[in-house]
Amino acid sequence: MMDETDKQRFRELIEELGNMYGQEVGPKYAPYWRVLSARMDIETMANAVDAHMADPQRGRFFPTPADLLHQCRDPRFIHPAADAAWAIALESMDEQASVILTPEIMQARSAALPVWESGDRIGARMAFRAAYEQVLLQSNTAPRWQFSPGHDPQRRAEAAQRALDQGLLPREKVRRYLPGPSATADGEAIAGLLTGNVVSHPAAASESVKARLAAVRRAISSGREEELERRTARRNQVARERQERRHGAMTDEERAANLAAAIARLDSRQSGTTTK
Numbered sequence: 001m002m003d004e005t006d007k008q009r010f011r012e013l014i015e016e017l018g019n020m021y022g023q024e025v026g027p028k029y030a031p032y033w034r035v036l037s038a039r040m041d042i043e044t045m046a047n048a049v050d051a052h053m054a055d056p057q058r059g060r061f062f063p064t065p066a067d068l069l070h071q072c073r074d075p076r077f078i079h080p081a082a083d084a085a086w087a088i089a090l091e092s093m094d095e096q097a098s099v100i101l102t103p104e105i106m107q108a109r110s111a112a113l114p115v116w117e118s119g120d121r122i123g124a125r126m127a128f129r130a131a132y133e134q135v136l137l138q139s140n141t142a143p144r145w146q147f148s149p150g151h152d153p154q155r156r157a158e159a160a161q162r163a164l165d166q167g168l169l170p171r172e173k174v175r176r177y178l179p180g181p182s183a184t185a186d187g188e189a190i191a192g193l194l195t196g197n198v199v200s201h202p203a204a205a206s207e208s209v210k211a212r213l214a215a216v217r218r219a220i221s222s223g224r225e226e227e228l229e230r231r232t233a234r235r236n237q238v239a240r241e242r243q244e245r246r247h248g249a250m251t252d253e254e255r256a257a258n259l260a261a262a263i264a265r266l267d268s269r270q271s272g273t274t275t276k
Helices: 004-021 027-039 042-054 065-071 082-092 103-117 121-138 153-165 171-177 185-195 207-275
Strands: 099-101 146-148
Touching (some): 042 065, 082 099, 082 103, 082 121, 099 103, 099 153, 103 121, 146 171, 153 171
Antiparallel strands (some): 099 146
């Protein structure tokens, strides 16, 4: 599975390992290492080396081919076998299911899907295996796992958590499918108080929580009282303004009547003077 460039990188990697562990890597060991170069790509090999060095038990010693093959059982570094891949593809046929799969599995699944839809389950499995093994022969990279969400939200959450636990996908890739944190009794009590949907709180609630709840109640009560005072003051102000406007209108009428009376008196006096 390695080309000449990868084989050169492979040799350099083994030599670096030998220097790190103080182990001479001579020609007599070459046949054993060639077994690895024929069974995995250089990226998988490098990942296996990293996993070996991080292993608290095996990592204390220079790795044998068996040690690296042991690390390659990790699905992060090696493609699943055909039967395991078929099980994943089979689960993906269920639209409710959420699965973690690779592009190679998806490609082989597409090849087997027409046979599956025809009702030939055994033929679909055989078609998948043939296509999958052919795809793997052309692949020279470690598996690139992807998340395929189904319609069932519960199964989405379970599959996302499984992918995270197995290290197949980083959290940012599955965060949207993971369940949110469950509300605590304290949180539910406070939320109920704020929304008006009051819920019973456990009797064993801490004094600090009770104090916070009491503070929230006081704040809500105080806010309601202030709002009532503002509304009352506004109504009183509106009433005063209406009274003042009515008083102003009556004063103008009185002034007009007085002016009319004064004009009438003036006319009466002028008439008396003219008669004399």
